[in-house]
Amino acid sequence: MVRQPQLRWPIPEKLQQLAGVTIDKVSRRAKYLLLETELGSIVLHLGMSGSLRIQDESLAPTKHDHVDLVLQNGKMLRYNDPRRFGSWLWIDKGESLSLIDNLGPEPLSDEFCVEHIVQLAAKRRIAVKQFIMDNKVVVGVGNIYANESLFNAKIHPLRPANSLSYKEWQWLVEEIKQVLSNAIKQGGTTLNDFEQPDGKPGYFAQKLQVYGKAGQQCLVCKTEISQQMLGQRNTFWCEVCQPKEIV
Ligand SMILES: [Zn+2]
Structure with missing residues (x-):
């Protein structure tokens, strides 16, 4: 009806x-x-x-x-x-x-692997953060998870997707899977109107490293967390842990 x-x-x-x-x-x-x-x-x-x-x-x-x-x-x-x-x-x-x-693979499936993403990233100069949030590349990597995975993998969110080495993609793919698995275990994120099936609010007990922490100290190196809008999404990173220029 x-x-x-x-x-x-x-x-x-x-x-x-x-x-x-x-x-x-x-x-x-x-x-x-x-x-x-x-x-x-x-x-x-x-x-x-x-x-x-x-x-x-x-x-x-x-x-x-x-x-x-x-x-x-x-x-x-x-x-x-x-x-x-x-x-x-x-x-x-x-x-x-x-x-x-047209959707990319599920992030926790075996189809989402280094080989898949390295192939897609070749020649793509778009920022790596926007790239991993693109549903055609991989589904399910929301803004919070993109920020957190990039921090954990020590990759600057503004680096062009095609500038990452194979090793870096390996870290990033691993971190995306890890961050999402943890979030699922904890029961989701703090979206205002998100409810669990029993009507209780969703919560994100998982400790966030950079998301929403602009101006606060990095938990690893104590540098102030940076923030910028990227593709209309709030983007957070640590300049020291996630250097933009690769040395
Ligand atoms: Zn840091």
Whole structure:
């Protein structure tokens, strides 16, 4: 049941009329959730403020409950999204969606490796921080994680992607995987409106080294942490631990 089809993109007719199908598999690609059925897949993105809950089918909707996916067991999957930046899309069986096809590998998968990234970085003069945050290179490296991984790998965020040595890419790939794994273990980051499934706020107990620490002392060398906007994202680094000029 769709109460409000105008999300980031209109919910396709086909999806609105979907009934009597079985969800065979639930998976995730980058920030997209995929509910696979025999006819095709529902592709769901929570946008900025979307959330999903399993509730009793009889529960009356509240203001921003835009979609209910009614299940056979008297429950439903209810989608709430005050800002409506999320999306419910549909792919027919055997079809593809460029939105998903163009995505780089998952950061914690074996496909995200030094060989993959070295090949892509050749001839790319874009800043390494922007490069690793590009979804076509690798998905899931958000701003906090990019800053922290670069610090741990001792690489200056503004260096051109193609200036990194093989060894440096090795460190960086390793640090990206490490920082993300730790964050997952700790339960996510301090996004204002992020909630865990039980409604408690997400928190980031993991100690941040540089992110949000402009003007504070580097935990390694006590130099003041630098800050600059890069591609409209806040960028932090230590001039000493992450030298721009390679010596
Ligand atoms: Zn330092």
